[in-house]
Amino acid sequence: MRPSFAYPRYALLAAVLTTTMTGCATLPPPTSELAAAQQAVARAAQADADQYAGADLAAAQRELSQAQAAMSAGKDDDARRFALQASADADLAAAASRAAVAAAARTQREAEVADLQARLGIEPDQAAALPPAPGGASGNYTLRLQALAADPRLADAARLERAQAQQAVDALATVKGKQRPAAEALAERRVRAAELAAFAQVLQRDTDRLEHTYSELQLEASRRDAAAARAEADRLRMEAQMQAEESERLRQQAAEQEQARVDAETALQGAATQQAAKLSAAREKELKLAREEAELVADAKLPPMKRDSRGEVFTLAGDAFASGQATLTPAASASLKAMAHYIDVSRAAAVRVDGFTDNQGDAGANQTLSQRRAAAVRQALVAAGAGSVRIDASGHGAGNPVADNGSAAGRAKNRRVEIVVTQK
Known part of the structure; x- marks a missing residue:
């Protein structure tokens, strides 16, 4: 939802809540409320609420069916009331499911980080404490919403759910008599959903922090x-x-x-x-x-490698360059950064770059293109930090084919640049 449309929608929802709970029959048929309930139930199902909040999801599905039946019978007020209840129960089920999934993911990643820190002998970080998980408290709606807003860890989380909860709580001021229990139940669902949604977002943020820590620890383990x-x-x-x-x-x-x-x-x-x-x-x-x-380190894969009498032979395919050009693609440039780091840390004795083409076109042009591509690869390696070892670059045109030039597949294999690394 775009922020510029949030307030009108919340205001309309508040009006619907107030009118529904006070029994006024001046609203149009609850078509939009039914559609919103259907969408909320669908979202809850997609969030695996049947596994983590089965009772709430079942209640939402039952209330949606009741709303549809009331709508068909021309009982608009009942249809609207059931639709609002279905939306609230579905949103509560989705929030509970997201909180459960986020808690499980964070627990798993936290254990993996702790294991890796122990293996590396690294003291755990003193991360900020998480807020307590929402308990089984009921009632005290305003105080519970104020507690969410007052906690700096939760203040900016679940804004939509908190706004919906505030509207449901505000609507209680105008509800009396036999409509009061239903309004209380709706407010409880909305406040509970806001608490769970905010907690789930905080868990996800901490899981993201743990993911970053885990990646750094993996790199440290590799270096060691x-x-x-x-x-x-x-x-x-x-x-x-x-x-x-x-x-x-x-x-x-x-x-x-x-x-x-x-x-x-x-x-x-x-x-x-x-x-x-x-x-x-x-x-x-x-x-x-x-x-x-x-x-x-480079966050990219090395080119494919084989060994022969020359040493380690890494091959850049012809699609590393635009057709007929000597300019490297971004993917090839990233791969060459990894190549340069490998040449450096492996303490290579010598590196040779050989460019080749297929036999299509003018032989002189092919020779020039192969030389330019070899030179471009050499320049990329030096620029990425492989300048501590001598790197020779040569073009061979259509010479030394590795496949039959009579087929497109064979010609594609022959268009290549080979990086030959000789180790000490």
């Missing part, structure tokens, strides 16, 4: 894991150096006797092979964690 992997790789390199020195000592000692030298060489070769395998596995783990860190 990467640091631990690098430390392990350094330890294994030191062990390998020490074993190499010991190997030399043993070879010198075995020089006096050929058989002893051969036996020592055989034993040491096996140990060196095993150690090299461990070192390779540790380095691969370090690189895997570096790729994960790069994607987390």
Whole structure:
């Protein structure tokens, strides 16, 4: 609802409440009230109120049926009264459902944050205390609405529901006699719905805060894991150096006797092979964690990667550029930011960028386009922070196709830029 139309609608609702509860029969048929009740019941059903507020939803559905029956029988006052009750019960059911869902989501995320903080040895944040959950209080409508407005955590929450509740409470001043119990019940539903809706919004805000904290903790955990992997790789390199020195000592000692030298060489070769395998596995783990860190920091995926005799080969498809152009798309630029971070944290020894096209069109133009695209990728990597390592860029035109240029699918595969990363 737009704010500029809120007051007229609230004023009309207040007039309807007052007229209905006082028994005046000057209003038109309650078509709009019935439509509003139907919409409220539908919203409650969509909010899974059948799981969390089944009794209130059932009451709203029953009252809606009574309103429709009264309308068909020409009993407009009864139809209007039942429709208003149905709207109130449906809104109460929806608010209760949203509060229950928000509470469950916050509890789950709070537990996940606590577990991650404990694993990382981080003291929990001292977050502001949440307001107490709405209790089972009834009556005292004005005091309860004033309590909502006075609590700074709830003051700006559930404005619509609070306005509806205030209208229902204000209408009590003009209701007497046998209409009083129904008006009291309507006010109670509206005040209760306002309390639950405000509490649900506060829970959602705190869940959003916990989501932000959880994301930051995940990034910290990834960084720590990467640091631990690098430390392990350094330890294994030191062990390998020490074993190499010991190997030399043993070879010198075995020089006096050929058989002893051969036996020592055989034993040491096996140990060196095993150690090299461990070192390779540790380095691969370090690189895997570096790729994960790069994607987390850049909030983007790295280009697809394969390994061959050249090293790690990351491939940017032809759709990373506009057709016939050398300007990177926003998605490709984001992916290259992750690529630059990976090159930096993995301590790459060298990087080469190779551009390729399909065989369509002029060969000279294809060569120029492939060179421009390779240069654009190199420039993006340097700008994103990969300038600590030498990056060469070359264009190869339609050379070195990876698929048959006779089909559209094959040509699409051949239009590519390969980023070849050589690790230390």
